[in-house]
Amino acid sequence: MIAIASVTKTFDSGKGRRHLALADISLDIAAGEFVSILGPSGCGKSTLLYIVGGFIPPSTGAVLVKGARVSGPSPDRGPVFQEFALFPWKTVLGNVMYGLERQGVRRAQATARARELIAMVHLGGYESFYPKELSGGMKQRVAIARTLAYGPSILLMDEPFGSLDAHTRTRLQNDLLEIWERDRKTVMFVTHSVEEAVFLSDRIVMMSRSPGRVKDVIAIDLPRPRSRADLLLDRRFQDYVVNIERLMEEPAPEPRR
Amino acid sequence: MKALTAPLAAALIGSVPILLIIALWQVIAMSGIAPPSLLPAPGTVFTRLLQQFGSLAYLDHAATTLGRLFAGFAIAVVVGVTLGVAMTGSRWVGAAITPLVRVLAPVPKIALYPAFILTLGFEDASKIALVVADAVFPILLATSQGTAAVEPKLAWSALAAGASRLRCLLTVILPAALPSILTGCRIALVISCIVVFLAEMITSTDGLGHLLVRAARNFQSVDMFVPLITISLLGLLLNAGFNAVRRRLLAGFPEAD
Numbered sequence: 001m002i003a004i005a006s007v008t009k010t011f012d013s014g015k016g017r018r019h020l021a022l023a024d025i026s027l028d029i030a031a032g033e034f035v036s037i038l039g040p041s042g043c044g045k046s047t048l049l050y051i052v053g054g055f056i057p058p059s060t061g062a063v064l065v066k067g068a069r070v071s072g073p074s075p076d077r078g079p080v081f082q083e084f085a086l087f088p089w090k091t092v093l094g095n096v097m098y099g100l101e102r103q104g105v106r107r108a109q110a111t112a113r114a115r116e117l118i119a120m121v122h123l124g125g126y127e128s129f130y131p132k133e134l135s136g137g138m139k140q141r142v143a144i145a146r147t148l149a150y151g152p153s154i155l156l157m158d159e160p161f162g163s164l165d166a167h168t169r170t171r172l173q174n175d176l177l178e179i180w181e182r183d184r185k186t187v188m189f190v191t192h193s194v195e196e197a198v199f200l201s202d203r204i205v206m207m208s209r210s211p212g213r214v215k216d217v218i219a220i221d222l223p224r225p226r227s228r229a230d231l232l233l234d235r236r237f238q239d240y241v242v243n244i245e246r247l248m249e250e251p252a253p254e255p256r257r
Numbered sequence: 258m259k260a261l262t263a264p265l266a267a268a269l270i271g272s273v274p275i276l277l278i279i280a281l282w283q284v285i286a287m288s289g290i291a292p293p294s295l296l297p298a299p300g301t302v303f304t305r306l307l308q309q310f311g312s313l314a315y316l317d318h319a320a321t322t323l324g325r326l327f328a329g330f331a332i333a334v335v336v337g338v339t340l341g342v343a344m345t346g347s348r349w350v351g352a353a354i355t356p357l358v359r360v361l362a363p364v365p366k367i368a369l370y371p372a373f374i375l376t377l378g379f380e381d382a383s384k385i386a387l388v389v390a391d392a393v394f395p396i397l398l399a400t401s402q403g404t405a406a407v408e409p410k411l412a413w414s415a416l417a418a419g420a421s422r423l424r425c426l427l428t429v430i431l432p433a434a435l436p437s438i439l440t441g442c443r444i445a446l447v448i449s450c451i452v453v454f455l456a457e458m459i460t461s462t463d464g465l466g467h468l469l470v471r472a473a474r475n476f477q478s479v480d481m482f483v484p485l486i487t488i489s490l491l492g493l494l495l496n497a498g499f500n501a502v503r504r505r506l507l508a509g510f511p512e513a514d
Binding site for chain 2: 050053055072073074075077078079081083085087088089090091098099102103130131132143146147149150152
């Protein structure tokens with residue numbers, strides 16, 4: 001589904017200095033797979049996601065989605081950002097309808113579909129609210145509905161629950177799994193939380209810092225559908241979390257300058 | 258209760274300096290430093306002002322000034338916002354216009370007025386042109402900077418939903434920059450008040466600025482102050498109207514309050 005082939009990214013950090021953010025990343029993600037990109041802050045995991053989204057170009061290498069080279073954003077790859085990135089001048093309904101309108105869906109149909117999606121993310125009754133009137137968790141629900149609205153087959157989630165409190169985060173993780181188990185979209189999920197990655201993913205791609213490179217890929221062999229309560233008591237879940245946390249603490253391989 | 262009295266208290270506090278200035282004016286007028294024929298007492302001026310508000314001829318002059326002000330301001334908004342958005346939307350437009358703006362912005366526009374009179378005549382057009390020339394720059398700069406500073410993830414969200422670059426510019430970047438654009442417009446509105454009056458003072462046969470100059474030339478000091486107070490009252494009303502429009506346009510933005 002997604003083939004990341006030898007992608008590197010260098011940024012100009014001013015005064016002629018160049019910063020290597022991503023060094024030779026190669027990764028394949030299968031259709032319907034839930035893959036987390038796990039790494040410390042500054043390891044370039046978000047940059048990698050933006051490259052797959054087509055929002056920024058790679059310096060070298062390429063990303064292929066369904067065999068076609070990514071050259072820009074497409075409604076087939078829907079992003080969800082940590083900062084929500086909702087349109088503040090649009091209501092909840094207006095935000096969710098934006099993508100439907102861009103897809104040329106008739107207004108009446110778009111309204112009906114948007115209402116369905118809003119109900120699906122448990123925000124029924126909030127259609128006419130502005131984002132600023134909602135809590136962080138509710139905003140992220142709107143953002144997820146807005147992205148699901150235009151029917152992407154791939155979700156690109158950039159630390160979507162990173163700014164939420166623990167309780168809200170757990171609820172949204174459960175809701176996300178529920179939605180994902182229903183229509184099995186391909187998900188690329190960036191996070192720095194080990195527990196979150198293990199709970200959600202089929203595979204975890206661990207990245208190391210400066211320059212960002214793939215350190216390890218770990219398959220998470222836990223039964224689905226997953227429930228948080230069961231997993232927390234599950235020995236295998238605990239082992240995954242502990243082992244991965246240990247791996248993360250290991251010093252990164254020799255930084256190259 | 259408290260929420261109700263807070264704006265009232267602010268208005269009361271705000272009126273104190275204005276009343277102090279009027280009181281100072283009264284003291285100076287009574288002290289005899291300046292003869293009443295040159296510096297009339299505030300009471301005399303305000304009585305005359307109320308009289309003039311009942312005079313159709315006077316209101317006609319005020320309407321003329323207001324018409325020129327609105328025409329100039331409206332053209333400045335359209336031109337400034339269009340160019341400002343185009344500068345952000347297209348690198349080429351930006352490269353072409355930026356030096357021109359840098360060269361023209363510091364020019365005292367009043368110096369162009371003789372040229373405007375010669376080319377556009379003594380009537381409305383030359384005065385409106387001067388208002389446009391002065392008001393367009395704050396709007397243009399606020400628009401180009403505001404649109405350039407819009408969070409890229411807002412644009413990415415729109416592009417991923419299937420919006421074209423142009424549509425993204427018009428339906429996301431432009432509204433997202435609205436708080437900044439309106440700040441530029443507010444400054445431009447004050448400038449418009451000043452410039453239209455100035456233009457009428459220099460060369461005109463009607464309008465508030467003309468009334469002031471005519472009164473001054475005839476040593477009618479009371480009539481000299483009346484247009485001055487009228488334009489400041491108009492400014493106050495325009496600002497209140499502007500704020501009402503701004504609150505409507507910025508519904509949903511945190512900046513609205």
